[in-house]
Amino acid sequence: MSEKEKVVQVKNLRVSFTTDAGILKAVRGVSFDLYKGETLCIVGESGSGKSVTCKGIMGILANNSIVEGGQIIYEGEDLLKISEADFHRIRGNKIGMIFQDPLSSLNPIMKIGKQITEAMLINNDKLKNRYNDIISAELTAYKNAKVIKSQAIMQKQNENDDIIYHLNKELKEKQAKGAGEDEISALKENIAETKKKLAKELAQIKKEATLKYKESLPKLKAALKAKKAIAKKEVKEYEAKIRTTRNQKIKEAKVELSRATDPETKKACRNKIKDAKLEYQNLTKITKAEAKRRALEVMKEVGIPQPEKRYNQYPFQFSGGMRQRIVIAIALTAAPDVLICDEPTTALDVTIQAQILELINKLKVERNLSCIFITHDLGVVANMADRVAVMYAGKIVEYGTDIDIFYNPKHPYTWALLASIPDLDSSEKLDAIPGTPPNLVYPPIGDAFAARSKYAMAIDFKYQPPLFKVSDTHYAATWLLHKDAPKVEMPKIVSARIKRDLEKEEERRNEQAI
Numbered sequence: 485m486s487e488k489e490k491v492v493q494v495k496n497l498r499v500s501f502t503t504d505a506g507i508l509k510a511v512r513g514v515s516f517d518l519y520k521g522e523t524l525c526i527v528g529e530s531g532s533g534k535s536v537t538c539k540g541i542m543g544i545l546a547n548n549s550i551v552e553g554g555q556i557i558y559e560g561e562d563l564l565k566i567s568e569a570d571f572h573r574i575r576g577n578k579i580g581m582i583f584q585d586p587l588s589s590l591n592p593i594m595k596i597g598k599q600i601t602e603a604m605l606i607n608n609d610k611l612k613n614r615y616n617d618i619i620s621a622e623l624t625a626y627k628n629a630k631v632i633k634s635q636a637i638m639q640k641q642n643e644n645d646d647i648i649y650h651l652n653k654e655l656k657e658k659q660a661k662g663a664g665e666d667e668i669s670a671l672k673e674n675i676a677e678t679k680k681k682l683a684k685e686l687a688q689i690k691k692e693a694t695l696k697y698k699e700s701l702p703k704l705k706a707a708l709k710a711k712k713a714i715a716k717k718e719v720k721e722y723e724a725k726i727r728t729t730r731n732q733k734i735k736e737a738k739v740e741l742s743r744a745t746d747p748e749t750k751k752a753c754r755n756k757i758k759d760a761k762l763e764y765q766n767l768t769k770i771t772k773a774e775a776k777r778r779a780l781e782v783m784k785e786v787g788i789p790q791p792e793k794r795y796n797q798y799p800f801q802f803s804g805g806m807r808q809r810i811v812i813a814i815a816l817t818a819a820p821d822v823l824i825c826d827e828p829t830t831a832l833d834v835t836i837q838a839q840i841l842e843l844i845n846k847l848k849v850e851r852n853l854s855c856i857f858i859t860h861d862l863g864v865v866a867n868m869a870d871r872v873a874v875m876y877a878g879k880i881v882e883y884g885t886d887i888d889i890f891y892n893p894k895h896p897y898t899w900a901l902l903a904s905i906p907d908l909d910s911s912e913k914l915d916a917i918p919g920t921p922p923n924l925v926y927p928p929i930g931d932a933f934a935a936r937s938k939y940a941m942a943i944d945f946k947y948q949p950p951l952f953k954v955s956d957t958h959y960a961a962t963w964l965l966h967k968d969a970p971k972v973e974m975p976k977i978v979s980a981r982i983k984r985d986l987e988k989e990e991e992r993r994n995e996q997a998i
C-alpha cells in the first residue's frame with residue numbers, strides 16, 4: 485500500500501488561556517495527521533478543545549491565549565515559527581475555515597457579491613504581499629519581543645499556580661483526615677508565606693521581562709522602519725519596471741497595428757495588446773471584472789441558483805443554508821488545500837444540514853480538499869469522516885479510521901459518546917454521559933475522564949495513560965489497554981448496536997450480490 489501524503493501534521497500542540505481563575509489549559513498535547521483528500525472529524529463534548537485546536541492552526545486564537553508548545557507542520561514548515569507575512573499568505577489562502585454561524589462571518593450591510601470579491605481582492609494584492617515578504621523577518625522580531633515577555637511571565641505564573649494548588653490540596657486532605665490544629669495552622673502559615681514569596685518572585689520576573697522588552701524595543705522598531713523604507717522602494721521599482729515593460733509592448737503592438745493591412749495581423753496585434761495588459765494585471769492584482777467572473781463561478785459551484793441575481797443581494801435575502809453556502813464560496817475563492825469546518829451545520833435544520841454536508845463532501849472530491857471537520861454529533865461523523873479524533877479535556881483520547889472508531893471503540897469516553905447517539909432502529913433509551921467535564925485550570929492528574937467513568941481503575945486517578953496502539957491506524961489512551969488490565973466489555977448498548985450495524989451491512993452486501 486502506498487503511503488498517503490500528510491498535508492498537515494499537528495504535533496504535541498499545547499494552548500492555554502490566562503483567565504481570572506488562573507491559567508486554563510485548553511489544549512494539552514494534541515497530535516494528529518491530516519491526509520491528502522481525507523476528512524478528519526474531531527468530536528467531543530463542549531469545551532473539549534476542538535475549536536481552540538483549529539484556531540491554533542489558523543492562527544486566530546484570542547488575545548489571552550498562549551501557545552505553550554508544539555508544532556503545526558504544513559508544506560514542510562512549522563506554522564508556529566514562520567514569519568507573520570508567510571502566515572498570512574497561508575491562512576485564508578491555503579488553509580480556509582468556515583464557522584458555525586454563517587451570519588457572524590458575513591457583513592449584514594454589504595452585498596453578497598462584494599463580500600466574495602472582496603476576499604479575493606484582499607488576498608490577491610500581489611504587490612502588497614511582496615512588500616510583506618520583504619519586511620517579514622523584522623516584523624516578526626518586533627512582534628516576538630512582546631510574546632517573549634509575556635511567555636516568561638506566564639510561565640512563572642503557571643508554576644506559582646501549581647505550587648499553591650498543591651499546597652491547598654495538601655491542606656484539604658490533612659483537614660479531611662482530621663490532622664491536629666498545630667499541623668493545620670503551620671500549613672496555613674506556610675501557604676501564606678509561600679504566596680508572598682511567589683508573588684515577589686513574579687513581580688521580579690515581570691520587572692525584568694518588561695525592562696528587557698523596553699530595552700530591545702527601540703532597536704527593533706528602528707530596524708523595522710528601515711526595512712519598511714527599503715521594501716517600499718523595492719516594490720515601487722518593481723512596479724515601475726513591469727509597467728514600463730507593459731507600456732513598451734503595447735506601444736510596439738500599436739505601431740504594428742497601424743501598419744497592418746490584413747485582418748489576421750490586425751487581430752494578432754490586438755491580442756498582443758490584451759496580453760500585455762493581462763500580464764501586468766497578473767503580476768500586480770486581480771481586477772474587479774476578473775474577481776466578479778470568479779465569484780459567479782464559485783457561487784454556481786456551491787449551488788446558489790441564479791448567481792447573477794443573487795450577486796447583488798444582501799445576506800438577509802438568503803436563507804440560513806444559502807448563507808452557509810456563501811461562506812463556503814468565500815473560503816473557496818482562494819483555492820485552499822485544506823478546509824477547516826467548525827460545526828458548520830449546527831445552526832441549520834436537519835434537511836439543510838444534510839445538503840451542506842453533501843456539498844462539502846462533493847467539494848472534497850472535486851477539489852481534492854483535505855478537511856478537518858469539527859462536530860459533537862457522531863451521526864455527522866459517520867457521514868463525513870475518513871478518520872476520527874475523539875477529544876476530551878484538551879487531549880485526544882482515541883484516534884482511528886471511521887471503521888476503528890465505530891466498530892472497534894476502545895476508550896470508555898468513546899463508548900459513552902456512542903451510547904448517547906439516538907438510534908432510530910431501537911427503542912433503547914439514550915445513555916446521557918453522567919457528570920461534567922473537569923475544570924481545565926486544574927486538569928486532573930490521570931485519565932481526565934476517570935471521574936465520570938464506571939470503568940475507572942485506581943491507576944486512572946494517578947497516571948496519564950499513554951496512547952496505546954490498537955492497530956496501525958488506531959490508538960487509544962486508556963489504561964484498559966494495558967496488558968495487565970482486567971478485561972472489560974464495552975457497554976451492551978454499544979456492542980448491540982455495532983452487531984446490528986454489521987448485520988445490516990451484511991444484508992446490504994448480500995442484496996447487492998443477488
Ligand SMILES: Nc1ncnc2c1ncn2[C@@H]1O[C@H](COP(=O)(O)OP(=O)(O)OP(=O)(O)O)[C@@H](O)[C@H]1O
Nearest residue numbers: 501503508510529530531532533534535536537546
Ligand atoms: N479566549 C478564551 N479565554 C479563556 N478560555 C477560553 C478561551 N477560548 C476558549 N477557552 C476555553 O478553552 C476550552 C476549550 O474551548 P473550545 O472552544 O476549544 O471548546 P470546543 O470543544 O470547541 O467546545 P464547543 O463544542 O462548545 O464549541 C474551554 O474550557 C473554553 O472555555
Ligand SMILES: [Mg+2]
Nearest residue numbers: 534535536826
Ligand atoms: Mg467549538
